[in-house]
Amino acid sequence: MQAHPSETPPLVAEPDMPEPPDRVRLPVWRLGGAAGKALPGHGAEHDLVAVEAPLEIRLHGRPAAVLMRTPAGDAEDRELVLGLLFCEAVITEPGQVLGLETVEDLPADGMAGRVVDVRLDTPARGRGWERFFYSTSSCGACGKRSIASLAVGGGLAGPGLRVPPELIATILDDARHQQQLFGLTGGVHASGLYTGTGERVLLREDVGRHNALDKVIGASLLAGRVPLAGHLLAISGRVGYEIIQKAAMAGIPLIAAVGAPTSLAVRLAEEHGITLVGFARRGSLNVYSHPARVTG
Secondary structure, three states, X not given: OOOOHHHOOOOOOOOOOXXXXXXXXXXXXXXXXXXXXXXXXXXXXXXXXXXXXXXXXXXXXXXXXXXXXXXXXXXXHHHHHHHHHHHOOOOOOHHHEEEEEEEEEXXXXXXXXXXXXXXXXXXXXXXXXXXXXXXXXXXXXXXXXXXXXXXXXXXXXXXXXXXXXXXXXXXXXXXXXXXXXXXXXXXXXXXXXXXXOOOEEEEEEEOOHHHHHHHHHHHHXXXXXXXXXXXXXXXXXXXXXXXXXXXXXXXXXXXXXXXXXXXXXXHHHHHOOOEEEEEXXXXXXXXXXXXXXXXX
């Protein structure tokens, strides 16, 4: 099994490669090699860096939230917004979003970003959801106004899915090979959705692990797949509260991560009937909740 992404040195694209919006080429001064020897003094080289940029969400013209995310085009921004609104229980189906319009694209010479206005089927639907703070790329709960607002919705995951440990290893190995932006920059997380037989449905990358999962859920909403019973979720890093919260809302019964879970993630996974697998790498894994889904 290949090394976890955090152990793999980032690749560098060819100098003449046109850069998509999710990456930027920036100067870098390399002061040491892998063996700890100083490199010869010379001018700056260039390295690819993952883009982190704000996305302001408005509901019927009212500012509602600001996310720090990786811009990867209009389609992924739409997936991100739909997934977030679904996981926050603002909507229950994509048809309740009547329109999503880009109001403003902020210039790259300032805090480059985008402002989108979402029109719901009724203005009252999103009232009261507005977050009072922006959500950083590392925080899936920023802007919540009280501890009570952290309550996790969603029902119990169904009992039907059962998979062998070898399939989990195969899925995570496939997910690693699909992380193209990580391979170029080393600076993003990934969420991959797979069927119970190991077929990849889709994978999204973002500087925020919760954003990557929102994109997966948003795309699944548009495809009519939610709830995602019978599916597995592959996570590139650790698993915290926000990953379980979103998985519970989408009905995902099994989460496999290469990193560690938090105590709250384990407790919430147990409460919502989710099998939580952590440290799944190098031929071993830890099952923290509902182990019956992992056969053998």
